[in-house]
Amino acid sequence: MTLADTDFTFVTGMVRQRSSIDLQPGKEYLVESRLAPVARKFGDKDLTALVHRLRRNDREACDAVVDALTTNETSFFRDQHPFDAFSNLMLPELKRNGGPTVNVWSAASSSGQEAYSLALLLLDWLPMNPGKTARIHGTDISPTMVARATAGKFSQLEINRGMPVKYLVKYFDQVGRDWIVKPEVRALTSFRQGNLAMPPVGLPPIDIVFLRNVLIYFDLPTKRQVLANVRKALKPGGFLVLGGAESTLSLDGNFARVETEKVVIFRNGGGT
Numbered sequence: 001m002t003l004a005d006t007d008f009t010f011v012t013g014m015v016r017q018r019s020s021i022d023l024q025p026g027k028e029y030l031v032e033s034r035l036a037p038v039a040r041k042f043g044d045k046d047l048t049a050l051v052h053r054l055r056r057n058d059r060e061a062c063d064a065v066v067d068a069l070t071t072n073e074t075s076f077f078r079d080q081h082p083f084d085a086f087s088n089l090m091l092p093e094l095k096r097n098g099g100p101t102v103n104v105w106s107a108a109s110s111s112g113q114e115a116y117s118l119a120l121l122l123l124d125w126l127p128m129n130p131g132k133t134a135r136i137h138g139t140d141i142s143p144t145m146v147a148r149a150t151a152g153k154f155s156q157l158e159i160n161r162g163m164p165v166k167y168l169v170k171y172f173d174q175v176g177r178d179w180i181v182k183p184e185v186r187a188l189t190s191f192r193q194g195n196l197a198m199p200p201v202g203l204p205p206i207d208i209v210f211l212r213n214v215l216i217y218f219d220l221p222t223k224r225q226v227l228a229n230v231r232k233a234l235k236p237g238g239f240l241v242l243g244g245a246e247s248t249l250s251l252d253g254n255f256a257r258v259e260t261e262k263v264v265i266f267r268n269g270g271g272t
């Protein structure tokens with residue numbers, strides 16, 4: 001199924017307006033291949049018919065298209081080093097100087113693997129730190145991903161991508177061919193829909209934010225806006241963890257760079 005140039009411009013404009021995801025010319029194949037199943041779902045014979053539907057402002061179709069154009073690639077303990085820094089650097093710092101509740105934000109949480117990885121590390125840490133509690137707040141723009149993360153149910157293939165056996169046996173129940181997180185893991189987590197380009201709502205002051213592998217989808221002004229929004233939620237001195245290919249450099253001067261052996265993290269300098 002192919003997309004006319006004017007339809008590509010219309011679709012990418014609509015997606016940018018709703019999600020800030022920046023799809024430049026050159027991404028025609030990606031857009032076409034992601035929209036073909038949406039057209040089939042709505043019974044449209046081709047992408048032109050689907051775009052007519054979008055132009056009529058069919059809410060369900062618009063939501064489905066934005067959903068289809070988000071890239072949800074993720075895995076448990078993705079890249080490992082940020083999770084080591086979480087356990088070895090950030091949590092000890094919060095033990096010394098933090099409040100009674102450690103609030104972690106998994107911003108752009110996709111299907112939940114990042115949030116649940118952090119929850120498992122916290123389940124190791126909390127018993128050694130009596131008096132401390134923790135919450136992990138997952139947000140994502142995609143309602144489908146929020147529903148998947150909330151379900152906490154993963155296929156064997158997803159489990160194979162990064163879940164250590166010691167955590168699998170302790171914290172997951174096998175249901176048919178899938179694995180579901182146990183209640184004590186779920187109890188630490190919650191997931192909600194949220195657009196990072198908008199000021200955050202409903203979050204407590206955050207100690208640590210994992211904002212990984214999502215800035216890459218935004219244009220420059222949006223990257224700056226997202227980092228400013230993150231700072232609104234992050235406590236002064238709070239930690240920011242980005243993806244391996246991402247940095248605050250030349251985007252936001254209010255973050256201080258902290259180089260650890262294997263990973264660079266950032267701390268909120270508290271500017272406005």
Ligand SMILES: C[S@@+](CC[C@H](N)C(=O)[O-])C[C@H]1O[C@@H](n2cnc3c(N)ncnc32)[C@H](O)[C@@H]1O
Nearest residue numbers: 019070073074108110140141142195196212213
């Ligand atoms: C590639 S995944 C990254 C998942 C996880 N953070 C990781 O690193 O494994 C990017 C996620 O960002 C979400 N996303 C894209 N634009 C967003 C926006 N404006 N606000 C919130 N989430 C967004 C997508 O729905 C997708 O689930």
